[in-house]
Amino acid sequence: xxxxxxxxxxxxxxxxxxxxxxxxxxxxxxxxxxxxxxxxxxxxxxxxxxxxxxxxxxxxxxxxxxxxxxxxxxxxxxxxxxxxxxxxxxxxxxxxxxxxxxxxxxxxxxxxxxxxxxxxxxxxxxxxxxxxxxxxxxxxxxxxxxxxxxxxxxxxxxxxxxxxxxxxxxxxxxxxxxxxxxxxxxxxxxxxxxxxxxxxxxxxxxxxxxxxxxxxxxxxxxxxxxxxxxxxxxxxxxxxx
Numbered sequence: 001x002x003x004x005x006x007x008x009x010x011x012x013x014x015x016x017x018x019x020x021x022x023x024x025x026x027x028x029x030x031x032x033x034x035x036x037x038x039x040x041x042x043x044x045x046x047x048x049x050x051x052x053x054x055x056x057x058x059x060x061x062x063x064x065x066x067x068x069x070x071x072x073x074x075x076x077x078x079x080x081x082x083x084x085x086x087x088x089x090x091x092x093x094x095x096x097x098x099x100x101x102x103x104x105x106x107x108x109x110x111x112x113x114x115x116x117x118x119x120x121x122x123x124x125x126x127x128x129x130x131x132x133x134x135x136x137x138x139x140x141x142x143x144x145x146x147x148x149x150x151x152x153x154x155x156x157x158x159x160x161x162x163x164x165x166x167x168x169x170x171x172x173x174x175x176x177x178x179x180x181x182x183x184x185x186x187x188x189x190x191x192x193x194x195x196x197x198x199x200x201x202x203x204x205x206x207x208x209x210x211x212x213x214x215x216x217x218x219x220x221x222x223x224x225x226x227x228x229x230x231x232x233x234x235x236x237x238x239x240x241x
Contacts, residue, residue: 027140027174034129034136035181041122042188049119049192054199055206056084063090063206068216072097075210085115086203093210101215108207112200119196126189130182137178144171 021028047053059082062075076094079087092111096104148167 021173021177025140025144025171025174027136027143028177031133031136031140031174031177031181034133038126038129038181038185038188041125042185042192045122045188045192048121049195049199051199054084054119055086055202056082059084059087059090060206063210063213066210066213068213070213072210072214085119086206089115089203089207090210093207093214097214101211104211104215108211112204112207115203116196116200119200120193123189123192123196126185126192130186130189133178133182133185134175135178137175140174140178141171144168144174147171 021032059075059078062078066072066075072094075090079090079094089108089111093104093108096107099107145168148164148171
């Protein structure tokens with residue numbers, strides 16, 4: 001009986017959906033394209049922005065267990081073959097350890113901006129869809145209303161009034177469809193934007209911690225070496241008899 005009920009109800013549901021879409025007019029097609037693009041991007045971003053893929057627990061634990069001033073050889077081996085954003089930023093920090101701290105920080109910031117662009121990939125499209133989907137629905141509704149009211153003066157009678165009212169309701173289908181696309185897209189855009197922001201702060205914290213540990217005690221040693229070098233280069237004055 002359940003199978004029979006499904007067999008009876010499914011065609012009615014499909015016909016209702018297709019009828020709703022067909023009565024919306026020409027602007028339902030770009031709205032359908034917007035819905036497909038929005039769903040595709042949200043699925044791809046959901047897979048790409050998993051925490052374990054952006055902030056691998058192994059690399060995170062290696063940075064946290066690294067003692068100040070300790071050699072980061074073990075961490076270097078961990079990030080060498082890892083393709084996560086955190087690993088790529090940490091790799092840049094380790095490559096510039098022989099450079100002054102300011103140069104290392106600048107190189108890390110440049111790489112971090114590049115990684116942020118990669119993490120935000122596709123979010124701008126969601127933002128555009130949030131803006132244009134209601135507008136496309138509104139244009140479709142206005143276009144339908146223009147068509148309905150253009151027939152208003154051609155006939156009269158109660159039946160024609162009912163037909164016009166039905167036509168107005170059908171013209172609003174595009175507005176309903178546009179809003180039904182914009183609302184979940186806005187939710188997805190806000191969620192993923194916030195997620196990127198939170199993970200970028202966590203990556204920044206870990207990389208700053210890594211740089212502080214790798215440069216621990218180096219500034220004082222560099223200052224002492226520079227002072228000794230300057231003292232040795234000074235000419236020795238001889239007393240005048």
